[in-house]
Amino acid sequence: MADSIVPNMLDKDMMNDIIPLIPQNDIDLILNTRVNKLEGKDYVEKIILSEGKSISFKDVIEVKILGGRVIKGLVVFSVGVKPDITLLKDSGIEIGRGGIIINSRMEANFKDVYVCGDCIYFKSGITDKVTQGRLTANAAPMAKTLGRCLAG
Protein backbone atom coordinates (compact mmCIF):
# COMPACT_ATOMS: atom_id res chain seq x y z
CA MET A 1 0.00 0.00 0.00
CA ALA A 2 2.91 2.33 0.77
CA ASP A 3 5.41 3.64 -1.72
CA SER A 4 8.26 1.72 -0.10
CA ILE A 5 9.03 -1.44 1.83
CA VAL A 6 9.63 -1.58 5.60
CA PRO A 7 9.27 2.22 5.81
CA ASN A 8 9.66 2.22 9.61
CA MET A 9 13.07 0.58 9.33
CA LEU A 10 14.70 1.76 6.12
CA ASP A 11 15.28 5.24 4.75
CA LYS A 12 14.40 5.77 1.11
CA ASP A 13 18.02 5.81 -0.10
CA MET A 14 18.71 2.40 1.49
CA MET A 15 15.41 1.05 0.23
CA ASN A 16 16.21 2.19 -3.30
CA ASP A 17 19.23 -0.13 -3.26
CA ILE A 18 17.17 -3.08 -2.10
CA ILE A 19 14.05 -2.82 -4.28
CA PRO A 20 15.81 -3.81 -7.56
CA LEU A 21 17.05 -7.01 -5.87
CA ILE A 22 13.55 -8.25 -5.10
CA PRO A 23 12.44 -9.25 -8.66
CA GLN A 24 15.83 -10.94 -9.10
CA ASN A 25 14.64 -13.36 -6.42
CA ASP A 26 11.42 -14.21 -8.29
CA ILE A 27 9.25 -11.99 -6.12
CA ASP A 28 6.77 -9.56 -7.67
CA LEU A 29 6.71 -6.33 -5.71
CA ILE A 30 3.65 -4.11 -6.17
CA LEU A 31 3.85 -0.73 -4.42
CA ASN A 32 1.25 2.03 -3.92
CA THR A 33 -1.54 -0.57 -4.14
CA ARG A 34 -4.16 -1.67 -1.64
CA VAL A 35 -5.71 -5.16 -1.32
CA ASN A 36 -9.46 -4.60 -1.65
CA LYS A 37 -10.99 -8.07 -1.88
CA LEU A 38 -10.24 -11.80 -2.07
CA GLU A 39 -12.36 -13.82 -4.48
CA GLY A 40 -12.76 -17.58 -4.91
CA LYS A 41 -14.91 -20.59 -4.04
CA ASP A 42 -12.89 -23.32 -2.35
CA TYR A 43 -9.66 -21.34 -2.30
CA VAL A 44 -8.52 -17.86 -3.21
CA GLU A 45 -8.65 -17.55 -6.99
CA LYS A 46 -8.22 -13.84 -7.39
CA ILE A 47 -6.98 -10.90 -5.37
CA ILE A 48 -8.63 -7.64 -6.28
CA LEU A 49 -6.30 -4.70 -5.83
CA SER A 50 -6.77 -0.96 -6.09
CA GLU A 51 -5.76 0.97 -9.20
CA GLY A 52 -7.76 -1.53 -11.32
CA LYS A 53 -5.16 -4.25 -10.76
CA SER A 54 -5.66 -7.88 -9.76
CA ILE A 55 -3.69 -11.09 -9.24
CA SER A 56 -5.16 -14.30 -10.59
CA PHE A 57 -4.50 -17.64 -8.88
CA LYS A 58 -6.43 -19.69 -11.46
CA ASP A 59 -3.60 -22.08 -12.28
CA VAL A 60 -2.23 -22.16 -8.81
CA ILE A 61 -0.39 -25.29 -7.73
CA GLU A 62 -1.10 -27.35 -4.66
CA VAL A 63 1.58 -27.32 -2.01
CA LYS A 64 2.05 -29.74 0.84
CA ILE A 65 2.99 -27.89 4.01
CA LEU A 66 4.33 -29.01 7.37
CA GLY A 67 2.06 -31.65 8.86
CA GLY A 68 1.04 -32.94 5.43
CA ARG A 69 -1.79 -30.44 4.87
CA VAL A 70 -2.34 -29.54 1.23
CA ILE A 71 -2.95 -25.88 0.51
CA LYS A 72 -3.87 -23.95 -2.59
CA GLY A 73 -4.12 -20.24 -3.16
CA LEU A 74 -2.45 -19.25 0.08
CA VAL A 75 -2.56 -15.56 1.00
CA VAL A 76 -0.50 -14.21 3.88
CA PHE A 77 -1.24 -10.76 5.25
CA SER A 78 1.72 -9.24 7.01
CA VAL A 79 0.49 -5.71 7.43
CA GLY A 80 1.65 -4.54 10.83
CA VAL A 81 -0.18 -4.03 14.08
CA LYS A 82 -2.29 -1.23 15.47
CA PRO A 83 -3.33 -0.92 19.12
CA ASP A 84 -7.05 -1.26 19.85
CA ILE A 85 -7.62 1.74 22.09
CA THR A 86 -11.34 2.17 21.48
CA LEU A 87 -11.72 1.69 25.24
CA LEU A 88 -10.24 5.18 25.67
CA LYS A 89 -12.49 6.89 23.16
CA ASP A 90 -13.96 10.07 24.71
CA SER A 91 -11.80 9.57 27.84
CA GLY A 92 -9.79 12.72 27.20
CA ILE A 93 -6.56 10.70 27.14
CA GLU A 94 -4.37 12.07 24.38
CA ILE A 95 -4.06 9.68 21.46
CA GLY A 96 -1.61 10.12 18.59
CA ARG A 97 -1.50 8.51 15.19
CA GLY A 98 -0.09 5.28 16.59
CA GLY A 99 -1.25 5.13 20.20
CA ILE A 100 -1.48 6.79 23.60
CA ILE A 101 0.90 9.73 23.95
CA ILE A 102 3.14 9.63 27.02
CA ASN A 103 5.92 11.71 28.55
CA SER A 104 9.37 10.44 29.55
CA ARG A 105 7.93 9.16 32.87
CA MET A 106 5.46 6.93 30.96
CA GLU A 107 2.60 9.19 32.06
CA ALA A 108 -0.42 9.95 29.87
CA ASN A 109 -1.96 13.44 30.04
CA PHE A 110 -4.03 12.32 33.06
CA LYS A 111 -2.84 12.24 36.67
CA ASP A 112 -1.96 8.72 37.84
CA VAL A 113 -2.43 7.17 34.42
CA TYR A 114 0.77 5.42 33.31
CA VAL A 115 1.09 3.48 30.08
CA CYS A 116 3.70 1.29 28.41
CA GLY A 117 4.04 -1.28 25.66
CA ASP A 118 2.57 -1.64 22.20
CA CYS A 119 -0.27 0.84 22.81
CA ILE A 120 1.89 3.95 23.19
CA TYR A 121 3.36 6.61 21.00
CA PHE A 122 6.59 8.02 22.47
CA LYS A 123 9.38 10.45 21.70
CA SER A 124 12.41 8.71 20.24
CA GLY A 125 15.65 9.27 22.14
CA ILE A 126 17.44 9.06 18.77
CA THR A 127 15.43 11.36 16.49
CA ASP A 128 13.43 13.32 19.12
CA LYS A 129 10.37 12.64 16.96
CA VAL A 130 7.25 10.83 18.13
CA THR A 131 7.40 7.19 17.11
CA GLN A 132 6.18 3.69 17.94
CA GLY A 133 8.12 0.56 18.84
CA ARG A 134 5.98 -2.50 18.86
CA LEU A 135 8.53 -4.99 20.15
CA THR A 136 9.20 -6.76 23.43
CA ALA A 137 12.63 -5.18 23.11
CA ASN A 138 10.84 -1.84 23.71
CA ALA A 139 8.00 -3.00 25.96
CA ALA A 140 10.27 -4.58 28.58
CA PRO A 141 12.49 -1.49 29.19
CA MET A 142 9.33 0.64 29.17
CA ALA A 143 7.88 -1.54 31.93
CA LYS A 144 11.11 -1.17 33.94
CA THR A 145 11.07 2.60 33.44
CA LEU A 146 7.44 2.73 34.55
CA GLY A 147 8.25 0.65 37.64
CA ARG A 148 11.16 2.93 38.55
CA CYS A 149 8.98 6.04 38.10
CA LEU A 150 6.24 4.58 40.29
CA ALA A 151 8.87 3.77 42.92
CA GLY A 152 10.03 7.38 42.79
Ligand SMILES: Cc1cc2nc3c(=O)[nH]c(=O)nc-3n(C[C@H](O)[C@H](O)[C@H](O)COP(=O)(O)OP(=O)(O)OC[C@H]3O[C@@H](n4cnc5c(N)ncnc54)[C@H](O)[C@@H]3O)c2cc1C
Ligand atom coordinates in the same frame (compact mmCIF):
# COMPACT_ATOMS: atom_id res chain seq x y z
C1 LIG B 1 3.57 -12.96 15.93
C2 LIG B 1 4.37 -11.99 16.74
C3 LIG B 1 5.73 -12.12 16.81
C4 LIG B 1 6.48 -11.22 17.56
N1 LIG B 1 7.86 -11.37 17.62
C5 LIG B 1 8.59 -10.53 18.34
C6 LIG B 1 10.01 -10.70 18.45
O1 LIG B 1 10.57 -11.62 17.87
N2 LIG B 1 10.71 -9.81 19.18
C7 LIG B 1 10.12 -8.78 19.84
O2 LIG B 1 10.82 -8.01 20.52
N3 LIG B 1 8.77 -8.60 19.79
C8 LIG B 1 7.99 -9.44 19.05
N4 LIG B 1 6.64 -9.27 18.96
C9 LIG B 1 6.03 -8.10 19.61
C10 LIG B 1 5.78 -8.34 21.09
O3 LIG B 1 5.00 -9.51 21.26
C11 LIG B 1 5.02 -7.13 21.65
O4 LIG B 1 5.70 -5.94 21.34
C12 LIG B 1 4.87 -7.22 23.15
O5 LIG B 1 4.19 -8.39 23.51
C13 LIG B 1 4.13 -5.99 23.68
O6 LIG B 1 3.86 -6.14 25.04
P1 LIG B 1 2.63 -5.43 25.68
O7 LIG B 1 2.68 -5.80 27.14
O8 LIG B 1 2.59 -4.00 25.31
O9 LIG B 1 1.34 -6.05 24.99
P2 LIG B 1 0.77 -7.55 25.01
O10 LIG B 1 1.88 -8.54 25.16
O11 LIG B 1 -0.11 -7.63 23.81
O12 LIG B 1 -0.08 -7.58 26.32
C14 LIG B 1 -1.28 -6.86 26.43
C15 LIG B 1 -2.15 -7.58 27.44
O13 LIG B 1 -3.28 -6.78 27.76
C16 LIG B 1 -4.44 -7.59 27.78
N5 LIG B 1 -5.58 -6.72 27.55
C17 LIG B 1 -5.93 -6.08 26.39
N6 LIG B 1 -7.03 -5.36 26.58
C18 LIG B 1 -7.41 -5.52 27.86
C19 LIG B 1 -8.49 -5.04 28.66
N7 LIG B 1 -9.43 -4.23 28.17
N8 LIG B 1 -8.54 -5.44 29.95
C20 LIG B 1 -7.60 -6.27 30.49
N9 LIG B 1 -6.57 -6.77 29.77
C21 LIG B 1 -6.48 -6.40 28.49
C22 LIG B 1 -4.18 -8.63 26.70
O14 LIG B 1 -4.97 -9.77 26.91
C23 LIG B 1 -2.69 -8.91 26.89
O15 LIG B 1 -2.44 -9.93 27.81
C24 LIG B 1 5.85 -10.16 18.23
C25 LIG B 1 4.45 -10.03 18.16
C26 LIG B 1 3.73 -10.93 17.40
C27 LIG B 1 2.22 -10.78 17.37
